[in-house]
Amino acid sequence: MQPIGIAPPGYRGRIAPSPTGYLHLGHARTFWTAQERALAQKGCLVLRNEDLYPVHCQAHFVTAMIEDLKWLGLAWQEGPDCGGPFGPYAQRQRHALYLAAFETLRAGGWVYPCVCSRQDVRRALRAPHARDDEPIYPGTCRPTAALADGPPQNSRAVTDGFANPRPNKPINWRFKVTPGEIVSFVDAHYGPQQFTGGQDFGDFVVWRYDQWPAYQLAVVVDDALMRITEVVRGADLLLSTARQILLYRALNYPPPQFCHCPLMVDATGQRLAKRHGALSLRTLRAEGLIAEEARARWR
Ligand code: GLU
Numbered sequence: 342m343q344p345i346g347i348a349p350p351g352y353r354g355r356i357a358p359s360p361t362g363y364l365h366l367g368h369a370r371t372f373w374t375a376q377e378r379a380l381a382q383k384g385c386l387v388l389r390n391e392d393l394y395p396v397h398c399q400a401h402f403v404t405a406m407i408e409d410l411k412w413l414g415l416a417w418q419e420g421p422d423c424g425g426p427f428g429p430y431a432q433r434q435r436h437a438l439y440l441a442a443f444e445t446l447r448a449g450g451w452v453y454p455c456v457c458s459r460q461d462v463r464r465a466l467r468a469p470h471a472r473d474d475e476p477i478y479p480g481t482c483r484p485t486a487a488l489a490d491g492p493p494q495n496s497r498a499v500t501d502g503f504a505n506p507r508p509n510k511p512i513n514w515r516f517k518v519t520p521g522e523i524v525s526f527v528d529a530h531y532g533p534q535q536f537t538g539g540q541d542f543g544d545f546v547v548w549r550y551d552q553w554p555a556y557q558l559a560v561v562v563d564d565a566l567m568r569i570t571e572v573v574r575g576a577d578l579l580l581s582t583a584r585q586i587l588l589y590r591a592l593n594y595p596p597p598q599f600c601h602c603p604l605m606v607d608a609t610g611q612r613l614a615k616r617h618g619a620l621s622l623r624t625l626r627a628e629g630l631i632a633e634e635a636r637a638r639w640r
Pocket of ligand 1: 357391560573578
């Protein structure tokens with residue numbers, strides 16, 4: 342796979358919107374923080390188009406997000422519209438890089454094939470999961486030898502001998518999380534964080550039945566190969582950061598620093614989502630707001 346090489350000196354941050362709808366004030370505030378942190382360090386800001394899932398991502402949302410971000414006052418030095426040394430900057434164009442990383446995980450015995458659908462996982466769970474996150478995988482397809490030993494040295498034996506018990510079911514590949522393993526990091530906003538494998542999160546999908554990576558793998562490959570030194574993003578991804586730290590280790594990439602931003606809520610305390618059309622940057626622009634006024638709404 343592509344060698345990671347020596348990171349260029351200096352701060353490299355990124356903003357990584359998914360073009361699944363119009364950006365709202367919550368995204369804008371997080372991206373603004375990313376820009377401020379990059380500027381404070383006299384660093385570089387990268388725009389990455391996270392168009393991984395074509396069913397949800399639409400070309401007109403890509404155009405809109407670039408326009409809206411520029412309108413808001415964001416400027417990036419590398420991105421899909423201006424290029425740069427670590428492109429391409431759209432995930433749909435990076436398949437070969439993801440596949441190479443997946444092959445590394447497979448060869449290292451970090452992953453196993455799984456035929457469980459989301460419904461199967463939900464059915465197999467005794468208790469409903471309370472968190473705003475995916476349910477903990479009950480381990481139905483997990484090879485038992487690997488459970489006892491942690492990451493096996495060679496999973497080819499495990500996976501090559503894998504007989505799909507339901508051959509007409511699609512296969513996703515899951516990353517093996519060692520139960521009880523503590524993953525900790527110091528977040529630049531929230532301070533020390535600690536999550537426990539098997540309790541806070543379980544084996545997670547890294548490679549999907551459609552031969553594309555899941556979000557967790559794609560974002561780690563991209564942040565590592567784009568030499569990102571600090572990831573600034575929403576607090577809803579704190580737990581994903583724990584998963585991603587395990588991927589950095591398995592892929593032998595140096596992990597970046599992390600800064601998670603508080604999420605914006607609406608008047609009823611609900612987290613802002615793309616369905617909050619009224620707070621989309623598009624709508625605010627159409628209402629004649631100038632960028633400074635939009636920015637003042639989150640102060
Ligand atoms: N593309 C993700 C989103 O729009 C963000 C991923 C990340 O920052 O790691 O929610």
